[in-house]
Amino acid sequence: MSEMTTEILEQNLGKIVLVRLKGGKSLRGRLKGFDQHLNLVLEETEDTTNVESMRKLGLIIVRGDNVVLISPPPR
Amino acid sequence: MSEMTTEILEQNLGKIVLVRLKGGKSLRGRLKGFDQHLNLVLEETEDTTNVESMRKLGLIIVRGDNVVLISPPPR
Amino acid sequence: MSEMTTEILEQNLGKIVLVRLKGGKSLRGRLKGFDQHLNLVLEETEDTTNVESMRKLGLIIVRGDNVVLISPPPR
Amino acid sequence: MSEMTTEILEQNLGKIVLVRLKGGKSLRGRLKGFDQHLNLVLEETEDTTNVESMRKLGLIIVRGDNVVLISPPPR
Amino acid sequence: MSEMTTEILEQNLGKIVLVRLKGGKSLRGRLKGFDQHLNLVLEETEDTTNVESMRKLGLIIVRGDNVVLISPPPR
Amino acid sequence: MSEMTTEILEQNLGKIVLVRLKGGKSLRGRLKGFDQHLNLVLEETEDTTNVESMRKLGLIIVRGDNVVLISPPPR
Amino acid sequence: MSEMTTEILEQNLGKIVLVRLKGGKSLRGRLKGFDQHLNLVLEETEDTTNVESMRKLGLIIVRGDNVVLISPPPR
Known part of the structure; x- marks a missing residue:
């Protein structure tokens, strides 16, 4: 993982991020932790795959x- | 696996967790063990993929x- | 593989286990052997994917x- | 690969085995060789995916x- | 990763690139960073999978x- | 790769082999080279997936x- | 990667090659670079998946x- 990736994730600890998963699922949650494999810990997570439900x-x-992909919130 | 992941899983040993698997299957069971590959041992497990059956x-x-993903119960 | 996984599999050597495979196939057979990759040796195996056949x-x-997943028989 | 797997395959060298592949294909052939990755050499092989053809x-x-999976013949 | 790949990506830092992902998704964004696994950091990214939306x-x-694949802009 | 696999492939250098690929494609070509990952070099290759075209x-x-799988010609 | 593969790719640097990707996409482009994982750099590339577009x-x-697979031009 590049230093920039680590830096971006560290800057966003405690913030809401959008995560897209293989298979099409989307999540939105507060980033609590991560490691070099992009294993993530999120809290207050919502499954936003179907916006209506x-x-x-x-x-x-x-x-x-x-x-x-992981998308931090716009600044 | 980040220390935080290990910590969360250790805190939830003996508690009910929700596990989503590739291919869409969902499980709910009591977490008895895990390792760094996220191999899991669950007991009292139910396949909750189809809520009606x-x-x-x-x-x-x-x-x-x-x-x-693995989701511990709300505290 | 965690020690607990090894322990559970060792306790179930010679017993009937249920095995679910990627792609949806289900097997039921007597556990004769395993290794740390979860390569399995089963005997008296039945393909239980279609319960009717x-x-x-x-x-x-x-x-x-x-x-x-591997599911030992209820005790 | 566990010693038992090696032992079973060695005992079946020169015998007809059934092999199921990812994607649903089935083969039946005489086992001539194998290695620890389960690379196999089969002879007199038939593709038995469609029993009618x-x-x-x-x-x-x-x-x-x-x-x-690999299935040796019943003894 | 070949030196040429590194060189091309470095020359395109700060420029708009097109990225195609497994599963058919297309992205267009400004390349901010990368590493040897082709982990990418993009900004001003648009999901261009459906041109109409x-x-x-x-x-x-x-x-x-x-x-x-990654496609730098034409020079 | 087992010695037998290497031996079979070496014996078939310069001969026509049939190769089946993941996803269902079939190729037929003259084996010019291979390595331990089963990377292959074939010449005079035909895509025989659709026999009619x-x-x-x-x-x-x-x-x-x-x-x-790789299938050398019958001797 | 076998020496032969390296040799063929080196002989085709600067020449038009056909590349087939998993998922069915076909590309045609001038080979500018490669490495031992078959990461490729192509220029003047066309997506030839749909011949009509x-x-x-x-x-x-x-x-x-x-x-x-990678297919150099006929000599």
Whole structure:
């Protein structure tokens, strides 16, 4: 993982991020932790795959190999 | 696996967790063990993929590479 | 593989286990052996994917990377 | 690969085995060789995916990562 | 990663690139960073999968194993 | 790769082999080279996936992780 | 990667090659660079998946794990 990726993720600890997973699922949650495989810990997570029926997931651990992209909030 | 992931899983040993697997399957069971690959041991497990027809699986070993996310219960 | 996984599998040597594979196939057989990749040796195996048309497979070797979960029998 | 797997495959060298591959293909052939990745050498191989239209493949090398399970003949 | 790949990506830092992902998604964004796994940091990113309904994603981290190809702008 | 696999492939250098790839594609070509990952070099290759519309590919390099099986010609 | 593969790719630097990717996409472009993972740099690239609607991609980097086969031009 490049230093820039680490830096961006560290700057966004405690902030809401959008995560897209393989298979099409989208999550939105507050970034609590991560490691070099992009394993993520999110809290207050919502499954936003279907905008009309969001589901609350709360605290979750995401296995990094499912991650397609991570998008921090606009500043 | 980040220390935070290990910490969260250790705090939830003996508690009910929700596990989503690749391919869309959902499980709910009591977390008995885990390792750094997210291989999991669950007991009292139910396959909750179809809410209308949950199936009891009891004690199971989940191979970690199938795991998408793990969600501990709300505190 | 965690010690607990090894312990559970060792306790179930010689017993009937249920194995779910990627792609949706289900097997039921007597556990004869395993290794740390979850490669399995089963005997008296039945393919239980279609409950109405179970097929006898007898002694089989399962390549571990196909395994989703292993479920020992209820005690 | 566990010693038991090696032992079973060695005992079946020269015998007809059934091999199921990822993607649903089934093969039946005489086991001539194998290695620790479950790469296989089979001879007199038939593609038995469609029972009504079996195809003769003769001598083949199977790349191990395609193997789901190997089933020796009943004794 | 070949030196040429590194060189091309370095020459395009700060420029708009097109990225195609496994599963068919297309992205267009300004290249801010990369590493040897092709993990990418893009800003001002748009999801251009459906040309008629582009979606703004802003700053994103792309996990490299999803990347099919990267196309710098014509000079 | 087992010694037997290497031996079979070496014996078939310069001969026509059939190669099946993941995703269902079939190739037929003259084996010019290979390595331990089953990366292959074939010449006079034809794409024989659709028997009614074979396509000539000539000299090709096949990335080994796509290979399902390799079948030398009957002797 | 076998020496022969390296040799063929080196002989074709600067020449038009055909590349087939997992998922069915076909590319045609001038080979500018490669490495041992079959990561490729192509220029003047066209997406030739649909012969009736080729798309110009220009200079691209292809992540090697997407490559199925590479076909140099007939001599």
